[in-house]
Amino acid sequence: MAGKITMQEIADRLGVSKYVVSKALAGKSGVSVETRQRVVQLAGQLGYLTQKKTTPSELDTNKKWSTQGAEAGGNTVLVLMPNIRFQTKESTYWGKILDGIAKELELRGTDMLTLTLNAAEGLNSSLRPQGLAGVIGVGEISRPLLMEVIRLGLPLVLLDHDDPFISADQVFANNRESAYRIVQYLLGLEHRSVQFVGNTSFSKSFRERWHGFREALEEADIPYQPSAFQKLLHLESLDQQLQEEQIRDALRPHLERSSLPSALVCANDRIAQSTIAALRSLGISVPEEVSVTGFDNIEMDYPIIAELTTVNVTKELIGKRGVDVLFWRIQNRDLPAETILLKGEIIVRNSAATCRIHDLPPIIKTPSPMI
Numbered sequence: 001m002a003g004k005i006t007m008q009e010i011a012d013r014l015g016v017s018k019y020v021v022s023k024a025l026a027g028k029s030g031v032s033v034e035t036r037q038r039v040v041q042l043a044g045q046l047g048y049l050t051q052k053k054t055t056p057s058e059l060d061t062n063k064k065w066s067t068q069g070a071e072a073g074g075n076t077v078l079v080l081m082p083n084i085r086f087q088t089k090e091s092t093y094w095g096k097i098l099d100g101i102a103k104e105l106e107l108r109g110t111d112m113l114t115l116t117l118n119a120a121e122g123l124n125s126s127l128r129p130q131g132l133a134g135v136i137g138v139g140e141i142s143r144p145l146l147m148e149v150i151r152l153g154l155p156l157v158l159l160d161h162d163d164p165f166i167s168a169d170q171v172f173a174n175n176r177e178s179a180y181r182i183v184q185y186l187l188g189l190e191h192r193s194v195q196f197v198g199n200t201s202f203s204k205s206f207r208e209r210w211h212g213f214r215e216a217l218e219e220a221d222i223p224y225q226p227s228a229f230q231k232l233l234h235l236e237s238l239d240q241q242l243q244e245e246q247i248r249d250a251l252r253p254h255l256e257r258s259s260l261p262s263a264l265v266c267a268n269d270r271i272a273q274s275t276i277a278a279l280r281s282l283g284i285s286v287p288e289e290v291s292v293t294g295f296d297n298i299e300m301d302y303p304i305i306a307e308l309t310t311v312n313v314t315k316e317l318i319g320k321r322g323v324d325v326l327f328w329r330i331q332n333r334d335l336p337a338e339t340i341l342l343k344g345e346i347i348v349r350n351s352a353a354t355c356r357i358h359d360l361p362p363i364i365k366t367p368s369p370m371i
Contacts, residue, residue: 005046014038025147040143040165076111076131077101077326078154080145081138083116085238092298093315097138097159100319108323117145134326137161137168138319140203155329159322162204169325171340173313175205175295178344179212182293182311183265185346187220190355191263191291194222197232197247197275198267206267209295213265228254229261240274248278255282262290262355269294272308276351291352309352311344318342 007025011018016035024031024039031039079101081087087094098114105112110133134155137146141158146166149156156168186194194217200210210233217224226233231250235243254260264279266272272294276286286292294310321340 005043010039010042010046013042025151036144040147043165075109076113076133077105077323078132078135079112079114079138080135080141080149081114081116082141082145085140087139088116089114093296093313094139096315097319097322100316101136101138101323102319103316104320104323108327134330136322136326138322155326155333157322157326157329159318160203160205167337169329169337169339171318171322171325171342172205172208173311173318174341174343175208176212176215177341178311178313178346179209179265179295180216181212182295182309182346183213183216185309185348186263186265186291186293186352187216187222189263189291189352192222192355193261194224194263194265195226195229195232195261196267197235197264198271199235200233200267202267209267228259232264235271240270243271243274244278244281247275248281251278251282251284255284260284260290263352264290264292266292266294268296269298269308269310272310272351276308287351287353288356291355293352297347307350309349310347312347313344314342 007021008018011021014021014035016039020031020035021039021043024036025043079098081089081094081098089095089098102112113132132154134157135149137149137156137158138160140161141163143163143165146156146158146163146168150166156166158166158168158170160172162170162172183194194213196210196213198206198209200207214224229250231246235246237243237246251260264272264275266275272292276292279286279290279292284290292308294308295313296315297310297312321342325338325340
């Protein structure tokens, strides 16, 4: 759309006042959730949130913050890592990304401030941004909180997270290409019945891994019929025990050798752990009967994962590159946002083997005890 989008234009299209739009975009109270969502959605669609040089004065004439620190080259980087979906310092995935950020900032002589909140209101009461050089977001972060960062005019880099309405540099593992290659590895082991395990709507990373999985099968002209295994694509819980139950329920109707997949490609290592446990509880051996692969190469906290064929995501490097990109962005504020993809490495261990499931005798089902 030609020309600069204004708050007044958004207000006119929605039939509300410019004051309502200003409060909604600033993440302030006094606007209903429904109205706030309508304002944010339209602002994103019209490109308002991606316009250059958005400053607090454009959104809040009574601002209590300023961007003086960023403009003057502040010496502190704010790291946002909300404590959701196991995004904690203790996590064997997210914690490593945080370590990479901390080490690189230390090398650059820059201070780091970490906040675990996920609400713009909490940010308002937690700090004043004077002296901030920029912001690095780690993992899933709410849109209102990201909008508040944009409102302040601070340089922003997102690590392993994407929001279609927020214009920011991003750093990801190359999820699609890595998933494609791990399926190619399984095809080389003569697997022709392969299924994906993981909630494909959970995150952008999971969706990209799903797309890479599909691309590899389509390129090899291998029919893929997920309809019988839809439950494997919609795991409903992050709890590993509950995931194991869901995977077991999805596989139980397919215990005949002719319908059981010979390989299961899991969206991450923890899902792979639950998958292996579910298979073994059903009397299926790994990898002799069914091969299983993971993704992320988390620390070997469990014996099952220590044997897992997986993709190594260089987690500390994601953090380091996030710092690199942020400092580049500080010096190049007007250039378009970029997405950096880091190549993953397949680590071959003992959870995948040459396919032989259909050469094995059928599983003997144990009859249920009479009650």
